Amino acid sequence: MKTHRTHHCAQLRKTDISQKIVLSGWVASRRDHGGLAFVDLRDREGLTQIVLDPQKLPAAHDLRSEFVIRIEGEVVARPEGTVNTKLATGEIEVRAEQLEILNKSETPPYPLDEENVGEDLRLQYRYLDLRRPAMARNLRTRHRVCKTVRDYMDEQGFLEIETPILFKSTPEGAREYIVPSRTNPGLFFALPQSPQQFKQLLMVAGVDKYFQLARCFRDEDLRADRQPEFTQIDLEMSFITREDIYRLIEGMLKRVWKEALSLEIVTPFERVTYHDVMDSYGSDKPDRRFEMRLQDFTETFKASTFKVFAGAVAAGGVVKAMNAKGLACVTQSQIDLLTEQAKTAGAKGLAWIKVEGGTWKSPIVKFFSEAEKAALTEKLKLEEGDLILFAADQWASACEVLGKLRLVVAEMLTKMGKLSVPKDRYDFFWVVDFPLITYDHVAQRHSATHHPFTSPVEEDVPLLATHPTKVRGQHYDIVLNGVELGGGSIRIHQPEVQKRIFEDILKIPKEIAETRFGYLIKALGYGAPPHGGIALGLDRLVAILCGTESIREVIAFPKNARAQDLMTSSPAEVEPRQLRELKIQVETGNR
């Protein structure tokens, strides 16, 4: 039996010179000079240059891109002046003594070294796309992260336990994928949005410390950072407080950064309240790598002659402003664009002031007193060339509007070269003290800010009956560079509290609460320990480590924006027989 290889394609060095070796791999490129030919042989690990003499090996002329070949030969030093410093193996080459074409290849539909190729084409030929060194590196990073997490969790005493993929529909949250049951015609499973309820049941079961790299499913519209199936680092622990989770996750991320990037990150992470982070940045997951904080001017404008501001304050609202440093150069159409953005965030309009040519230019500046101008100048540290953006509304809305503009403005400034967000900085922090309950003005009812199993902060429990939206939940989010990496909470472990949340606060009818969550409430009644957990988006985490925006770059076989797999052409129709067995009829004319 012939060996296919003795080394991989990134392995050979000067110290291996004069060794007889065997390499196998793909032809990454060929440079055929007629009387002498070079081939860059590629495998998962890297490239090695092969030198072929066509007089001895005539098949050298037949080689084409992506042919799979086996080379027997000798490692030799490259001649003076032909060393390639860009290649790890660039000081040597392999002089081929035997060449075997193990498999030919069709001409690739697109050049594998081209970065800027339509993504639909890449997805259609994903098996070629994954051969590209950048993609191979992403797969490897993902593996390293998973391995590190498993090792760390094992050391911390956690058990990895699989939970069912065929689960029950719980229409409270995201839209679910539905799976029909043949053995129970007319009944359906749903694929889990997360293993939330099972991990709580595992705590009731006394498992104590559970984790899983859990596949989750959501049938919602997709984005660059959203796929219909994705993976969470999911965990749950018993007899803990929030602090235990913070320490555990800080330790895990420290290890992951060390393993994947060889970087030391500083722990513990800062903890910021939801109120403070919204107040300063207008977002519950701000990118703090650039400043541009929101400032409060409610006091300044409460008696202003500018009625829009004074009126907002009189109605119990706030006036907030932000200094878009260096953006006084915006055109009217860009102002219109910002106004449009502000409106989609819920504002009625957008007030702005350009600080340009030593004066303030704005349709509203004539209403401002000297004292008001002075307050703005001081708090916003105004300088020539700045642009002030205002929001006057109820606190939450004003913050949200400016928070959205903050991101748009940062993007504009970045494009102009006036702002650069440091790519190598990792700004981790915890957001805590979220409101447990949010009032949904559209649906005119209370809903759980995160999920209905979150435990209230103990001293706020009396407020549940009187001011439910003032109750803080024992929820925590971990944020990195403007991305919500994950979130979790200490859960409700007393059945009567859980029932009260479902029935009194969320107003889920008793029967529905019973059929949907009855088993959970029942389980809590059998000695559920205090417990809590967290879930981190593995895909987002790996994407950040790989320096890419899209999680599709770190998933081997992702779906496109319409949740289709272009390589296998799924979803697809099924046989009529299959539908008959399931007692399912498909409405015609809907495709």
Added chain:
RNA sequence: GGUCGCGUAGCUCAAUUGGUUAGAGCGCCGCCCUGUCACGGCGGAGGUUGCGAGUUCGAGCCUCGUCGCGACCGCCA
């Protein structure tokens, strides 16, 4: 579901105001080439300009429809 943008060679893109036979680079095919690594030289093939209609003497370009792709909003407890 809504708004906006884009569909030209296998890939990435160009084509002046609507005007001759729709071009370039890479890739592909053939021939030549003994030190390349973006190899080089010569030659060649390759197009229903997404699809359908309309306006016009004339449409890649304008209009309408349609399909596909992408971004954003809604949605994502």
